[in-house]
Amino acid sequence: MTTQVIIAPRFCGPPRSGNGGYCCGLVAAAMPGAVEVTLRRPPPLDRALRLEHGDGAVLYDGDDVVVEARPARFALDVPAPPSFEAAEAMSREFGGFARHPFPTCFVCGPARAPGDGLRIFPGGSPGDGPIGAAWVPDRSLAGAGGRVRPEFLWAALDCPGYFAVSGAGETALLGRMTAEIDLAVVPGERCVVIAWPITRSGRKLHAGTALYDASGALRGRASQTWITV
Numbered sequence: 001m002t003t004q005v006i007i008a009p010r011f012c013g014p015p016r017s018g019n020g021g022y023c024c025g026l027v028a029a030a031m032p033g034a035v036e037v038t039l040r041r042p043p044p045l046d047r048a049l050r051l052e053h054g055d056g057a058v059l060y061d062g063d064d065v066v067v068e069a070r071p072a073r074f075a076l077d078v079p080a081p082p083s084f085e086a087a088e089a090m091s092r093e094f095g096g097f098a099r100h101p102f103p104t105c106f107v108c109g110p111a112r113a114p115g116d117g118l119r120i121f122p123g124g125s126p127g128d129g130p131i132g133a134a135w136v137p138d139r140s141l142a143g144a145g146g147r148v149r150p151e152f153l154w155a156a157l158d159c160p161g162y163f164a165v166s167g168a169g170e171t172a173l174l175g176r177m178t179a180e181i182d183l184a185v186v187p188g189e190r191c192v193v194i195a196w197p198i199t200r201s202g203r204k205l206h207a208g209t210a211l212y213d214a215s216g217a218l219r220g221r222a223s224q225t226w227i228t229v
Contacts, residue, residue, distance in 0.1 A: 002051065006049065007047075012106055013102055013106065014042065014173075016042070017044060018044075018045060020173065021107060021155040021157060022158070025155060030053060031056070031057060035178065035180075038068045040068060042173075056068065056070035079210070087133055087193075096109075097121070106155065107156065118138075130195060131160065133194075135156060137185060139188065157209045157221070158222075160195035162207070165197045172205055174225075178222060179223075184219055185219050194210050194212075196209075203227050205225070208221070208224070209224065
């Protein structure tokens with residue numbers, strides 16, 4: 001099956017390309033269970049792209065592969081979340097308020113207005129445990145049945161991983177993300193997102209992230225590979 005996809009400028013990461021987590025979720029949305037998604041090149045904005053579904057899914061820009069997704073199995077132990085109130089306090093310490101490589105990023109950009117960007121601002125010190133952020137999904141993110149659409153859950157799981165692994169002055173882009181989500185989050189719900197470092201190998205930084213709903217139930221988890229640029 002082939003469909004046309006256009007990534008709206010609203011969903012940017014860097015100013016001229018799509019947010020990595022959002023684009024991963026867009027390609028993986030129709031696939032059940034855990035999915036491994038690899039970003040082969042920066043996803044272009046506001047251009048007709050071709051999404052082909054088979055055993056997995058591939059997003060093309062002309063003949064160029066932009067994003068590839070395939071079913072996956074992965075094991076990821078996730079830490080317990082802080083309370084929503086504690087996550088709010090952690091968000092107030094978000095390092096991106098002082099320095100941010102992409103301040104208009106759909107997920108974590110402080111230049112985005114409420115209701116436009118997700119405004120997920122993870123704060124805390126990775127050396128003291130997971131960093132965390134409070135998140136209340138906007139109603140514009142709802143899909144079928146009033147639940148938050150899968151691409152936005154993938155997006156929420158994206159950027160916190162960068163802030164868990166990035167060093168002082170480092171800029172990195174998402175290269176690969178393996179995630180499993182539960183489509184049970186509703187707009188207006190008081191959610192918590194956490195992130196923690198896993199390993200580092202040269203330019204590759206590995207992180208874990210998790211999303212919890214208002215009841216404290218785990219609604220998404222992801223492992224990520226970031227590449228410094």
